[in-house]
Structure formats: C-alpha cells, structure tokens
Amino acid sequence: MEKITSVKNSRIKEWKKLKSKKGREKHSLYILESWHLVSEALDSNQDVQVILTTPKQFELHNEELINYSKEIIEINDEIANDLGSTITPQGIFAIVGLPSSNIIENENIDGSWLLLDNIQDPGNIGTMVRTADAAGMNGVIFGEGTSNQFNPKVLRAMQGSQFHLKIIEGDLNHWIDKLKENKLPIYGSELNDEASIYSDIKPSRQFALIMGNEGNGMQKKLLDITTKNLYIPIKGNAESLNVAIAAGVLMFHLQK
Template sequence: MERKGTGRTGAEEVIRSLQNPRVKQWTELQSRKGREKTGRFVVEGHHLVQEALQSDAMPDTVVYSAERRDSCRELLEEAERQGIECVAVGEEVLAKCTDTGTPQPVFAVVPKLSWRPQDLLKASEQGGLVAVVDGMQDPGNLGTIIRSADAVGASGVLLGKGTVDLYNPKTVRSTMGSMFHLPVVQGDLTEWLPAAAERGVQVVSTSLQGAVSCYEHDFRKPTWFVIGNEGQGVSPEVQALAQHNVLIPMSGRAESLNAAMAATVVLFEAMRQRRMGL
C-alpha cells in the first residue's frame, strides 16, 4: 500500500513505486517546463533543505529516504514543527526524483520565489548594489554569482532574458542556499535598467571599450553591475544602456577571467569601497 506521508517522522508507509502519481509530479520538476507549469522546484540535500526551512519560501513537502531516515531525523522534526508534510520513499524513487548521481537522503519541493524587479528598485533608493545577469548560460556560473552577491551584502540579483533558469537543479545547488538570502528576480533588462537609471542608479558594465579599472571607479553610489554571457559578453542592446564601463586589470598572460570570477572581483571591490572608502 502507498500513500503520502503524514508529517510524522515515525512509521510512515513508504512510496516505492515509480508509477506513483506523486513520484511522477516530483520527477516532472527536473524539467523547466514542469517547473513553470507547477510553480515549484526541488532543493536536494540536508543543507539546501535546511536553508529552505529557514527562509520565507516555505516548502510544500519534504521527501526522505525510508532507509536513511536517521540521517535526516532532525531536519524532519524541524519540518514537522512547521507543519510541513514529510513523505518517506524508497531509494529508487529518490534517485528518480533528484538530479545528482548519488542522491542525498532528502529533498524538498519549494514554491518559486516571489520577489519582483520593483523590490530591487526600492533597495537601490537606499544605496543598493545589484548584480545584473545578461544571457548567462552556465548554471554553475549563475549560482556562483548569486553566492558572491550574497557574500558582499548586495541588495539582489536581476536575471535578464536568455539567462539559464534560476531553478535548474545545478543552479540551485551552486547557490549553496544563497538564493534564499537575497532577492533574485527575473525581468527585461531593457525595461528595468532605464527604470533604475531614472532613480539615480549608475548602470555599470564590463567592457574593453572606453573602460576604466574597476579599482578606479566609484562603486559607493547606488549601482547595478551588469555581467554578460560567458562567450559573447554583454549584449549590444544592454551595453547601450550602461553609463560606465569597467575592466579588471591583469598582470599575467591570461586573456580573460571566467564570467563568475570576474563578477566576483568587481562585487568585492564594490564592497571594499563601501566599507573603507576609495
């Protein structure tokens, strides 16, 4: 017999069939189409599930391995205290519903984040720093930029059209929970960059043309910093909206930095200036 869990960490009956309707629903969340249809995504592993439980994005369901229940007992007890449904499944079901080769013993189904670009505009009125991502394709790079933005205390991250899905399992893992710490929103950059500029925000982009060193530019003002695609950089239509161009000076023979690394360098320079002054 199979049924959903009850929220108790005791002797739930276990879902083991891959044909179970709930298993099919969870498996569907591995695709972007499935995530967009349901407005849900999956976070895998102790750390990310804990981050979700501590955030405003209340998980709908926590799913765990019946065979490895003891390894996540405290997590399940926390979910129970919050009134979140806990469902026990077999290892084959766990493997089917998750993206990693060696599944961790627990995952959670979480509603998509509810932040909007307007939230970033409000933060920018108070000296905000926003990382703007234009067409980035690598989920690991996007996750790293979100972590870096979180690390420097940025106001948020704005994802433009053509950027890899925030809820891609690899992106979610790469954020290491930072996606729950600050607003990460999606929007049309040709609409929101001018809107930010109208409110006194400086729009800064990386470019080799007419650029100054990132260590010479003043990042103490409200700033939206644009990071482009790994291969092509910032798109021409977005580049045209930038008021300032900066570059990262290099002493060695490397031609360029990885997009996420370059963004991290500039974001930490902005943090240094804001803490210590130029």
C-alpha cells in the same frame, strides 16, 4: 508518515516533471535536492510544501525536522535516484512553491544589484550568486538567455545563497530603467576603448553591475545604456578572466 515505494506512483511522476521549466511553471512548484538546500529553504521560511526522505536521511535529520508541520513522505533509494539530478543523490528532497514575481515587481528597487546577461553555465551562475551574497549585494537579476534560477544544476550551484538575497528573472532593459529611476549608476563589464579601470570607481551601496555572456560578452544594446564600462587589467599572459571571477573582483571593489 506516508510511504511511497514505486517510481510509477502518480505523485512521484508529477514531481519528477519539476526538473523541467515547463513542469515547474505548470505546477508553480520546484524541487530542491540535498539536506543543505532543504534546511536553507526551511530556515528562510520558503514555501516548503512536502519533504521526501529516505529512512537513512530521516534518521540523520529527525531532530531538525521535528518542528516541520507539513507533509513528510518516506521514499526508497530507487525513487531518490529517479528524482535526483546527481549521480548519487543524498535521498532528501523538498517540493517548494515558486515565489510570486508580483511581489518584487511592485517593490522600490534600489541598493546594489548584479545583472546577468545571457549567462548560461550553472557553475558560473552559482558562483556569482554566492559571491553577491558574500559581498552584501541586495539581489541578482537573471536576464533573458540566462539559465533559469530553478534549474536543478543552478539550484545546487547557488548552495542556498538564493535565499539570502533577492532573485529576479526578466528583461534587463526593464529592470535597468527601474534602477535608473532610483539614480543608480549602471556599470558594464567589457573591455573597449571607452572602458575605465574598475579601481577608479568609488565604492558605493547604490549601483548595478552587468556581467555578459561567457563567450560573447554583453549585448551591445545594454552597453549603450550603461553609465560607465569597467575593465580589470590583466597583468599576466592570460587572455581573459572567467566571468564569475571577474564578477567577484568587481563586486567586492564596488560594494561599500
């Protein structure tokens, strides 16, 4: 097994750049941190090209890695701290190929989908993706203005659920058109005079749900093209629900 001992190593320098969107797009790679995410990627047959591990982590997970046939590199704690995005990195990383967007673009898109309109908080994104996974949704579409799915904080927050359903990034208008081609109802999520209480909607396996920005809600241009706008009645004194909590309530009700 190859060893790298310096943060000045050229490969380490290149892999560190994968923490930025520009670096990921340049190399068509992204970096995963922690054994949980690395193992989820391996179990889901992701394009894991290199595994970087400290001796301690390799000893802990040697048996699980025994069938991994590609490159494993031993690193030290200094490099782990340099590559990591947490205060105390575990010491194991995977360098993974970015999936091709063309594969999904050419697919027939149907089923149940969560659409994220300008959602910026990684924690909220991760909670919604995990909840979509738990609710049995087909996929999540990251609209423009939503934090990138390969952002290290977003990757950690999703906790591997991104490997259990389809993730798309792009213009929500484009994807809403494709969903409408398949006769899927498009539900918005903003309280207004024309909104309907969510519990009046019959559960289905075919729908799309749009969740809007944490502070500003959905874009008006998206509200104008929804089939129906839904709201969750608040029985206490809170002004509103957290967007991820609201998404969870709606997804578990709408999904048959």
